[in-house]
Amino acid sequence: MDVSGLVERAVTYAVSHGMVMTAPESYRVENDREGWEKTKMSGSTVVHTPFSLFPSPVNKEIYQYASDLTPVLNRLVHEISRDHQFLIDTLSEVVQVDKFTGRLMEIFKSAVVGNGNRQVSPLEFGICRFDYFVTEDHTPLLRQVELNTIAASFGTMSTRATSLHKFTTKLANRNVELPQNQLLSELATAIAFAHDEFVATRKGKEDRSVRVIMVVQHGERNIFDQEGISETLMENHGIDCVRMSLDQISELCTVLEEDGHALHVQSGGLGLGVEEFIGSVVYFRAGYSPNDYPEERCWKARELLELSSAAKCPSVAYQLVGTKKIQQVLDLDGVVERFLPSAEEADLVRRCFAKQWSMSGKSGVEATKLALANPHGYVLKPQREGGGNNLYEEEMAAALERMSATELNAYILMERIRPAMNESIL
Amino acid sequence: MDVSGLVERAVTYAVSHGMVMTAPESYRVENDREGWEKTKMSGSTVVHTPFSLFPSPVNKEIYQYASDLTPVLNRLVHEISRDHQFLIDTLSEVVQVDKFTGRLMEIFKSAVVGNGNRQVSPLEFGICRFDYFVTEDHTPLLRQVELNTIAASFGTMSTRATSLHKFTTKLANRNVELPQNQLLSELATAIAFAHDEFVATRKGKEDRSVRVIMVVQHGERNIFDQEGISETLMENHGIDCVRMSLDQISELCTVLEEDGHALHVQSGGLGLGVEEFIGSVVYFRAGYSPNDYPEERCWKARELLELSSAAKCPSVAYQLVGTKKIQQVLDLDGVVERFLPSAEEADLVRRCFAKQWSMSGKSGVEATKLALANPHGYVLKPQREGGGNNLYEEEMAAALERMSATELNAYILMERIRPAMNESIL
Numbered sequence: 001m002d003v004s005g006l007v008e009r010a011v012t013y014a015v016s017h018g019m020v021m022t023a024p025e026s027y028r029v030e031n032d033r034e035g036w037e038k039t040k041m042s043g044s045t046v047v048h049t050p051f052s053l054f055p056s057p058v059n060k061e062i063y064q065y066a067s068d069l070t071p072v073l074n075r076l077v078h079e080i081s082r083d084h085q086f087l088i089d090t091l092s093e094v095v096q097v098d099k100f101t102g103r104l105m106e107i108f109k110s111a112v113v114g115n116g117n118r119q120v121s122p123l124e125f126g127i128c129r130f131d132y133f134v135t136e137d138h139t140p141l142l143r144q145v146e147l148n149t150i151a152a153s154f155g156t157m158s159t160r161a162t163s164l165h166k167f168t169t170k171l172a173n174r175n176v177e178l179p180q181n182q183l184l185s186e187l188a189t190a191i192a193f194a195h196d197e198f199v200a201t202r203k204g205k206e207d208r209s210v211r212v213i214m215v216v217q218h219g220e221r222n223i224f225d226q227e228g229i230s231e232t233l234m235e236n237h238g239i240d241c242v243r244m245s246l247d248q249i250s251e252l253c254t255v256l257e258e259d260g261h262a263l264h265v266q267s268g269g270l271g272l273g274v275e276e277f278i279g280s281v282v283y284f285r286a287g288y289s290p291n292d293y294p295e296e297r298c299w300k301a302r303e304l305l306e307l308s309s310a311a312k313c314p315s316v317a318y319q320l321v322g323t324k325k326i327q328q329v330l331d332l333d334g335v336v337e338r339f340l341p342s343a344e345e346a347d348l349v350r351r352c353f354a355k356q357w358s359m360s361g362k363s364g365v366e367a368t369k370l371a372l373a374n375p376h377g378y379v380l381k382p383q384r385e386g387g388g389n390n391l392y393e394e395e396m397a398a399a400l401e402r403m404s405a406t407e408l409n410a411y412i413l414m415e416r417i418r419p420a421m422n423e424s425i426l
Numbered sequence: 427m428d429v430s431g432l433v434e435r436a437v438t439y440a441v442s443h444g445m446v447m448t449a450p451e452s453y454r455v456e457n458d459r460e461g462w463e464k465t466k467m468s469g470s471t472v473v474h475t476p477f478s479l480f481p482s483p484v485n486k487e488i489y490q491y492a493s494d495l496t497p498v499l500n501r502l503v504h505e506i507s508r509d510h511q512f513l514i515d516t517l518s519e520v521v522q523v524d525k526f527t528g529r530l531m532e533i534f535k536s537a538v539v540g541n542g543n544r545q546v547s548p549l550e551f552g553i554c555r556f557d558y559f560v561t562e563d564h565t566p567l568l569r570q571v572e573l574n575t576i577a578a579s580f581g582t583m584s585t586r587a588t589s590l591h592k593f594t595t596k597l598a599n600r601n602v603e604l605p606q607n608q609l610l611s612e613l614a615t616a617i618a619f620a621h622d623e624f625v626a627t628r629k630g631k632e633d634r635s636v637r638v639i640m641v642v643q644h645g646e647r648n649i650f651d652q653e654g655i656s657e658t659l660m661e662n663h664g665i666d667c668v669r670m671s672l673d674q675i676s677e678l679c680t681v682l683e684e685d686g687h688a689l690h691v692q693s694g695g696l697g698l699g700v701e702e703f704i705g706s707v708v709y710f711r712a713g714y715s716p717n718d719y720p721e722e723r724c725w726k727a728r729e730l731l732e733l734s735s736a737a738k739c740p741s742v743a744y745q746l747v748g749t750k751k752i753q754q755v756l757d758l759d760g761v762v763e764r765f766l767p768s769a770e771e772a773d774l775v776r777r778c779f780a781k782q783w784s785m786s787g788k789s790g791v792e793a794t795k796l797a798l799a800n801p802h803g804y805v806l807k808p809q810r811e812g813g814g815n816n817l818y819e820e821e822m823a824a825a826l827e828r829m830s831a832t833e834l835n836a837y838i839l840m841e842r843i844r845p846a847m848n849e850s851i852l
Contacts, residue, residue, distance in 0.1 A: 005697030012653045015472055016444035023471065045449065046441055046472060170660055172699060227438045234596055271431030273598060
């Protein structure tokens with residue numbers, strides 16, 4: 001069937017309803033026309049985000065499982081983040097190999113362990129995204145691909161994609177039962193809740209301006225996904241959210257111990273019409289990759305934020321829970337159960353885990369054997385977040401034979417997931 | 427005050443919420459990357475529409491006057507469009523000079539006068555936009571600039587601009603009373619109403635697909651304003667709206683007299699997944715300028731639509747009411763009163779008219795004298811829609827001295843309006 005007309009309308013709808021990203025550099029034009037440079041900088045030349053013309057069907061059993069699973073996984077992440085010794089012990093080998101995780105651990109120790117084993121502020125929360133594959137044979141129903149505990153993106157786009165799919169299915173006269181998707185407003189509500197909690201701790205102080213800080217990368221292309229949350233924060237809650245990069249934070253922020261470790265921001269140069277404000281919530285949409293810390297002062301900024309009384313989304317502890325090593329350890333006997341005493345909940349969680357192996361010691365030897373015997377069945381993943389660096393097939397085999405035991409410590413081996421296939425129009 | 431930060435957020439908001447236009451050709455990049463050509467064609471490289479950072483204040487008296495005035499003006503336009511002889515008589519000189527108005531009059535005569543002085547279908551309606559200036563001295567409160575009776579644009583953008591201004595005023599902590607703006611959904615409701623009326627006339631027929639047709643220009647940059655209405659038609663009313671250019675219509679449409687003059691569309695090649703449909707409403711977003719009729723078949727298409735049983739938004743009669751000549755005649759004694767018997771309503775309307783003069787006969791001689799004596803106080807406007815062709819100051823004076831009496835018939839002279847000034851950030 002020729003659906004070019006539908007595709008055209010879907011693209012127009014997507015662009016018209018904020019399913020957009022800043023155009024990549026190669027799409028842009030330099031132009032002398034007055035004002036163009038400015039327009040360009042504000043990210044107003046955009047392309048639509050990739051999308052499928054129609055939603056992919058998911059059966060009700062799977063949908064129900066994912067719905068039941070998510071709050072339990074959120075609690076699991078939270079409980080682990082509170083077990084400081086577990087984090088330190090589990091990551092003790094990784095921090096020696098992976099410098100990035102090592103730096104995070106240093107901040108964690110100075111902020112938490114150095115502070116009598118408790119955070120400066122008890123205000124922390126996660127906006128996590130758990131990625132799954134629907135498996136080929138529906139056994140189990142879902143396999144977890146990864147746990148994103150920091151800077152999880154596409155919340156705004158998820159809500160907008162549902163609107164788009166409502167539109168396209170109606171347009172094509174397809175009878176589809178689309179679940180509600182209020183994610184965007186719920187994300188804003190979560191941040192607003194933390195903001196209000198912070199404001200409550202400032203009782204008696206006369207703060208003139210209190211704002212949320214979104215920590216962002218320079219030249220972020222996904223700005224519309226991020227700003228969707230800021231806009232909703234303003235529209236639904238009247239709370240302002242200020243974008244700042246880690247180097248701006250290093251320049252403009254100070255933590256005043258005598259003011260209860262409040263995060264003071266000199267914002268005169270930001271064009272916001274306000275000279276100074278206090279940061280209520282620090283919402284990270286950057287800081288998850290070594291590229292986000294090109295200079296030492298970025299690390300200093302990260303530490304400063306962690307040492308402040310602002311609510312963190314997430315704390316460094318949360319971020320550490322997202323390492324591959326923690327995911328691998330969770331697969332070991334008794335670990336999930338340590339954090340989720342309910343056998344029912346532990347079972348719910350365990351069912352979605354793919355089999356994983358540490359690459360150190362005895363486990364590493366066993367894993368290497370398994371993987372070399374059947375390179376097709378496994379994937380070698382670096383501990384760190386970010387994706388794109390996984391090794392498959394011959395490349396994996398070559399790496400396993402080449403790397404030293406210490407080098408291998410920075411990786412985990414994972415059973416390869418066979419996802420179910422679905423015909424889509426992209 | 428430095429508001430660069432606010433401006434940046436406002437631009438992001440605008441782009442994210444559909445206040446966009448297709449980027450002009452000069453902003454686009456040719457690129458080999460697969461799929462780019464297609465993306466380009468679907469208008470997904472966009473720039474934000476121009477906007478003011480904050481809304482311009484209008485006092486309540488003016489707002490109330492505009493609110494009272496609009497329905498009366500709509501009725502006036504409608505009443506004039508129904509007085510066929512008045513249209514023919516009033517435009518008799520213009521059609522000799524202005525070829526475009528002449529062609530419209532031919533269609534009007536063949537469709538209406540040739541049909542026993544009544545339209546093939548009684549279904550017609552207007553989506554008009556009345557443009558005013560707030561006057562410098564508020565006497566009168568408003569001066570009408572023009573009456574747009576066809577293809578009035580920016581209904582979608584108007585609703586979106588109100589959302590934007592709600593956002594920016596909240597962001598800047600400005601206490602502003604913004605009126606509700608439901609224009610977008612109201613436009614869709616108007617078209618849906620006409621669609622339903624049309625469907626009611628087809629009782630007993632087994633039409634498999636009935637759709638609204640939006641008549642559009644090739645390479646329209648304002649597609650997001652137009653598609654906002656189509657999307658709302660689908661989302662709120664489940665009615666599909668198909669974009670067609672006049673040359674597509676000339677190729678794909680036929681009017682079947684034996685089927686009650688129904689407009690049949692062969693849509694197999696449009697990629698809509700439907701082979702054929704019947705046009706319920708013809709909504710013109712093109713056809714207002716000679717450029718929209720580059721070939722004779724475009725005129726044939728326009729005539730075909732007028733001769734069909736589809737509801738027209740607007741009919742040719744409505745379009746003729748929008749000529750400058752009609753506006754000028756309305757300024758003469760007794761003309762408004764002929765169509766609006768209520769003295770109160772006639773007065774309401776008259777107050778917003780700028781003084782106008784026909785350029786033919788005695789009136790033309792008087793007008794020329796007035797204008798040459800004070801070129802600063804008048805503007806010479808061509809009869810036709812479109813703007814941008816008005817003559818001011820010395821240019822006007824030169825034209826008045828150069829043109830023949832016949833040439834001048836294509837123009838009217840209008841008192842120049844002194845608008846109130848307002849500081850804005852654009």
